Amino acid sequence: MLKFLTILKVGMKAIARNKLRSTLTALGIIIGVACVIAMIAVGGGAQAAVQAQISSLGTNFLMIFPGAATQSGARIFTGQSTITDDDVTAVRQECPSVAYVSPMSRTSAQVVSGNLNWGTSIQGVGVDWPFVRSWNVEKGSFFDDSEVRSTAKVCILGATVATSLFGDQNAVGQMVRIKNFPFKVIGVLEAKGGSTMGQDQDDTVIAPYTAVMKLLKRSSKIDMFMASATSRNTVDQAQAEIEALLRQRHRLQQGQDSDFMIRSQQEIAQTADQTSKQMSALLAAIASISLLVGGIGIMNIMLVSVTERTREIGIRMAIGAKGRDILTQFLIEALSLSIAGGAIGIALGIATSRFLAWKQQWPIVLAPEAVLLAFGFSAAIGIFFGFYPARKASRLDPIDALRYE
Amino acid sequence: MSRTIASASSPESAAGQADDVIRIVDLIRVYQMGEVEVRALDGVSLTIAPGEFVAVMGPSGSGKSTFMNIVGCLDRPTSGKYYLDGIDVSELDRDERAEIRNGKIGFVFQAFNLLARTSALENVELPLIYSADGLRARERAAKARHCLDVVGLSGREDHMPSQLSGGQQQRVAIARALINDPKLMLADEPTGNLDSRTSEEVMAVFQALNERGKTVVLITHEQDISEYARRVVQFRDGKLVEDRVVTNRRNALMRG
Numbered sequence: 001m002l003k004f005l006t007i008l009k010v011g012m013k014a015i016a017r018n019k020l021r022s023t024l025t026a027l028g029i030i031i032g033v034a035c036v037i038a039m040i041a042v043g044g045g046a047q048a049a050v051q052a053q054i055s056s057l058g059t060n061f062l063m064i065f066p067g068a069a070t071q072s073g074a075r076i077f078t079g080q081s082t083i084t085d086d087d088v089t090a091v092r093q094e095c096p097s098v099a100y101v102s103p104m105s106r107t108s109a110q111v112v113s114g115n116l117n118w119g120t121s122i123q124g125v126g127v128d129w130p131f132v133r134s135w136n137v138e139k140g141s142f143f144d145d146s147e148v149r150s151t152a153k154v155c156i157l158g159a160t161v162a163t164s165l166f167g168d169q170n171a172v173g174q175m176v177r178i179k180n181f182p183f184k185v186i187g188v189l190e191a192k193g194g195s196t197m198g199q200d201q202d203d204t205v206i207a208p209y210t211a212v213m214k215l216l217k218r219s220s221k222i223d224m225f226m227a228s229a230t231s232r233n234t235v236d237q238a239q240a241e242i243e244a245l246l247r248q249r250h251r252l253q254q255g256q257d258s259d260f261m262i263r264s265q266q267e268i269a270q271t272a273d274q275t276s277k278q279m280s281a282l283l284a285a286i287a288s289i290s291l292l293v294g295g296i297g298i299m300n301i302m303l304v305s306v307t308e309r310t311r312e313i314g315i316r317m318a319i320g321a322k323g324r325d326i327l328t329q330f331l332i333e334a335l336s337l338s339i340a341g342g343a344i345g346i347a348l349g350i351a352t353s354r355f356l357a358w359k360q361q362w363p364i365v366l367a368p369e370a371v372l373l374a375f376g377f378s379a380a381i382g383i384f385f386g387f388y389p390a391r392k393a394s395r396l397d398p399i400d401a402l403r404y405e
Numbered sequence: 406m407s408r409t410i411a412s413a414s415s416p417e418s419a420a421g422q423a424d425d426v427i428r429i430v431d432l433i434r435v436y437q438m439g440e441v442e443v444r445a446l447d448g449v450s451l452t453i454a455p456g457e458f459v460a461v462m463g464p465s466g467s468g469k470s471t472f473m474n475i476v477g478c479l480d481r482p483t484s485g486k487y488y489l490d491g492i493d494v495s496e497l498d499r500d501e502r503a504e505i506r507n508g509k510i511g512f513v514f515q516a517f518n519l520l521a522r523t524s525a526l527e528n529v530e531l532p533l534i535y536s537a538d539g540l541r542a543r544e545r546a547a548k549a550r551h552c553l554d555v556v557g558l559s560g561r562e563d564h565m566p567s568q569l570s571g572g573q574q575q576r577v578a579i580a581r582a583l584i585n586d587p588k589l590m591l592a593d594e595p596t597g598n599l600d601s602r603t604s605e606e607v608m609a610v611f612q613a614l615n616e617r618g619k620t621v622v623l624i625t626h627e628q629d630i631s632e633y634a635r636r637v638v639q640f641r642d643g644k645l646v647e648d649r650v651v652t653n654r655r656n657a658l659m660r661g
Contacts, residue, residue, distance in 0.1 A: 003534065003535075003539050006534045006542075007534065010534065013523075017522055311518070312520055314518075315518045315519075315520065315531075316531070316535070317503065318477075318479065318506060318512050318514075318518075319506065319507060319512060319531055319532040319535065319581070320503050320504065320506050320507020320508070320532050320535040320536065320585075321503065321507075321534075321535045322499070322500045322503045322504075322535070323499060323500065323503075324500075325534075325535055398479050399474055399479050399480060402514070402518065
C-alpha cells in the first residue's frame with residue numbers, strides 16, 4: 001500500500017512536470033465529459049417537460065376518433081364521421097368507468113375584435129370539457145347545458161387569444177366575431193403553456209360544440225369525442241367499455257374492424273416519452289463520440305510518453321522496478337489525467353447546462369446518476385486507453401531500454 | 406508480497422565457498438541473430454570473494470557487456486550457473502531478478518542515468534520505492550541523505566542533475582547504488598563520460614567504498630582505470646583469457 005502511494009506520487013509528479021501537455025490531453029476528456037453532461041441535462045429537461053405537459057392533459061384521458069386505424073386513408077375521402085352525438089350520450093350514460101365525456105368539433109377561423117383579429121383554432125366542446133381536460137376557467141364562467149342545447153353564441157378564450165385581442169383589459173363580457181357570427185366572451189381559460197408537440201395550447205377558443213357544428217362548420221357530425229375514466233386505474237376498463245358499446249351501437253360483427261379508434265393518454269405519453277428518450281440518447285451518443293476521441297488522445301500521449309521515457313523506464317527497471325510497478329505508474333498517469341479531466345468536465349458541463357437554462361430558457365434536469373456515470377466513464381476511459389501504453393512500458397527489456405537514446 | 410530471497414538459496418552453494426559474492430560456473434550466452442548463432446560468452450567461470458575490487462577488461466565484442474548484463478541480473482545465461490551471494494540467480498524469472506537487482510546489486514552506469522528534473526535526493530531514494538520493506542518518506546530521505554554524505558555530496562540534496570557537474574552526477578549515481586546496502590557494486594564504464602581528473606574523483610569513491618568492505622566489479626576498457634582495482638580479468642572472444650592481481654595499484658585522492 002505504501003509502495004502504491006509512492007508510485008502514485010511518482011505518477012503525479014510526471015503529470016505536473018508536463019503541465020501544458022497534461023492540460024491539453026485532459027482537455028479532450030474535459031470537453032467530452034462536459035458535452036455528455038450538458039446533453040444529458042438538456043435531454044432530461046426536454047423529457048421532464050414532455051412528461052409535465054402530458055400529465056397536464058390528465059392521465060385518465062381517452063380520445064375516440066372516427067374511422068379505423070387501418071383505414072385512415074379512406075377516412076380522408078369520405079369526410080364522414082362515424083361517431084354521432086348519440087354515441088357520446090350513450091357512452092356518458094352506459095359506461096360506468098367513464099366519468100366525463102365531451103364531444104369535439106374543431107375548425108380554425110379568424111377571431112375579430114374591433115380592428116384586431118387573430119387566427120386560431122376553434123374547439124366546439126361539451127359542458128364536461130373542463131373536467132375531461134382538467135382545465136379550469138380563470139375568469140368568468142364556462143357555458144352550461146342550456147347554452148349547448150340552444151346553440152348559444154358564447155365562447156371562452158385561451159389565455160393567448162385573450163391577451164392578443166384585449167391586452168390587459170378584461171375580455172369577459174366583450175364581443176368577438178367568428179366567421180361573421182358575433183360571439184360573447186363569457187370566460188378566459190387559465191394559461192397552460194406549450195403542448196407536447198410544441199404548439200401553444202392557450203392559442204384556442206372554446207365554444208359549445210353545437211354552435212361550432214351548425215354555424216361555423218355547417219356539419220351535423222362531431223369530429224371526435226373525449227372521455228375521462230373515473231380514475232387512473234380504470235382507464236383500460238373505460239376503454240374496453242367504450243369499445244364494446246360503440247361496436248354494439250354501430251352493429252359491428254365479431255371479427256369486423258372497428259370503425260372508430262380509441263387512443264389513451266397513456267399511449268400518447270408513452271410515444272412522446274419514447275421519442276424524447278430516443279432524442280436524449282442520440283444527443284448523449286453524439287457527445288460520447290467526443291469522449292471517445294478524448295480517450296484516444298490520452299492513449300496517443302501516453303504512447304509518446306512511454307517512448308520518450310524509455311530510458312527512465314530502463315533506469316527504474318535496472319534498480320528494481322518490476323513490470324507491474326511500471327504498469328501501475330503509467331496507468332496512474334493515464335487515470336489521473338482522465339479523472340481530473342472528468343471532474344473539470346463535470347463542472348464545465350453543469351455550468352454549460354445552467355447557462356443554457358438561463359440564456360435559452362431551456363428546461364434542465366441533471367440526475368446525480370448521470371454525473372456519477374460520466375465520472376465513472378471517464379475513469380474507465382483512462383484505464384482502457386491507458387492500459388495498452390502502460391503494458392507496453394512494463395514489457396520493455398531493461399537492457400534495450402537503458403541503451404535507448 | 407514477494408518471496409524472500411534468502412529462502413531461494415540453494416544447497417548447491419554450500420558445495421563451493423558459501424560466502425562468495427559471485428560464483429560463476431561455465432557460463433554460456435548464445436544470441437540468435439537470424440540464422441547465425443553468436444556465442445557472446447563461451448564457458449566463463451569466475452569466483453569473486455567479498456571485499457574484492459575486480460576490473461573486467463576487454464575490447465568491444467569481447468563479451469564483457471554480456472557478462473555485465475548477466476552479472477547484473479538484467480539478462481539470463483543460456484547455460485551455466487551463476488550464484489550471487491549464494492543464490493542461484495540463473496533460473497530466476499523477470500520479477501525475481503528485479504528483486505535481486507533492487508536488494509543485492511548497486512548499478513553505476515557510464516551515462517549516469519539519473520532521472521532528469523528530479524532532485525539528487527529523490528534520485529538516490531529511487532530504489533527504495535521498489536523495495537519490499539516499504540519505508541516511510543521520512544526514513545527514505547534520511548537514508549538518501551546519509552548515502553549522499555558518504556559520496557561527499559551533502560548540501561547538494563536539492564540540486565537537479567542539470568545543476569551538477571559530471572563527476573557530481575556520477576557520485577549521485579553511486580549514492581543511489583549504495584542505498585540498499587548491496588552485496589555487489591556493479592559499475593559499467595563509470596568514467597567513460599568523464600575527464601581524467603573527474604575520473605580520479607569517482608574512482609576515489611569506489612576505492613573508499615572498497616576499503617570499507619564493499620565488493621566492487623568495474624567494467625572498463627581503460628588500462629589506467631583498471632589499475633585502481635585489486636584484480637583484473639580480461640575477456641576476449643567470449644572467453645576469460647587473463648586473471649591477475651594488480652601489482653602496483655593506483656590510489657585515487659579524494660577531493661572535494
